[in-house]
Amino acid sequence: MATYTPKLKPRPVVVDQVPKRKGKTAFMRFISWIHLWPSIVSGVILVFVCLTGVIIVYGDEIMDICAGDARFVKEVKVQKATSQELLTSIKKGSPDLAISELVFFKDPKRSVRARVFDGKSKKLAHLYIDPYTAEVLKVDTTIYFFYITAHLHASLLAGKVGGWIVAISTIIFLISSITGLVLWWPNRWNKTTRQASFTIKWKAKFKRLNYDLHNVYGFYSLILCVVLSATGLLIFFHPLGELTVKLAGGSANHVAENLPKAIKGKTELDMVPIVDQLFSNEYATKKNIGIWIYRLEKSGAYVFSGGTSGLKSTENMDIAVFDKYTGTRITVSEQDNIHEKVENYVWQLHMGQWWGQFGKLSTFLAGIVATSLPITGFLIWWGRKKRKLKRLGY
Incomplete structure (x- = not known):
């Protein structure tokens, strides 16, 4: 007589459970400890530093929006104002303004942008100036917000002590990123582990969803998180940055340190025709040309940076140097040029200005x-702590 054997339904896969590693080795327990406890201690600082960094990424675009119509002139004319007329017009509005940078745009409809510091209000601002009439079109202080945010990001507005707190927290984050990859790596690769490692179970309960958000998104953002941490440390630790420049073949000095000194009483040339000449020839593909002038009175040369100027870096940057009394081109050594470019690359990677809008979006998402x-x-x-306490009867 035949016996009836009931068909058992396969047990459903539990998607809500957080996966565990069985039989952790001493090495993996050490990695887990290093990944967890330093991050717990520095967690609040890390959240604050990352959040302020996210805010800064689109600073250039936000400042352009806030500038509004002042970015453009009402009428394009044949004759442009001289650089001296531009500087005089800026000072005329407020003698307390210290001018640090001028940015000239290739588009003839664009106004000249000046970065200034107001000695009275102690605020940083952008001035937009008509390149033909030298009229100041707008004073915009949006950059001051990003200036404060950048200092919160770098040092919590607490000077050297704050800088060290941020640096130590960044080192912890860098270590956590690397140890996180070790913990993420499955013991064996199969369909189940691949699905768990690379996809998020959006329909799972909160505990599993939270685990996936940490595990999966942490993996996808790993490279950029490491880059952002490493470049932040290169910026903070100057000897480390100098070593990076040296390993890339750069000199120990900035370009400006090897240029001729200013000659007292000698008349400077107008820099506007030199800028127009650059735009017409070798910088024909550049969006703008910037020049830092806060120490120009001590230098005998104009140092122009062509590319797309940002808050702290210039995308696609090239440097051109001219004698400011004769207009003669000054040749920059390859080593000095490498120094400037490596430092600029570090800032580009840290600010997200490394591949246009794709670079900014990638950095923004990685920052989130x-x-x-x-x-x-x-x-x-x-x-896990609550579950452990519950098992112990607390």
């Missing part, structure tokens, strides 16, 4: 993930 990682990581630890 970096901001969330200490939070999602804390929630994972807290959930």
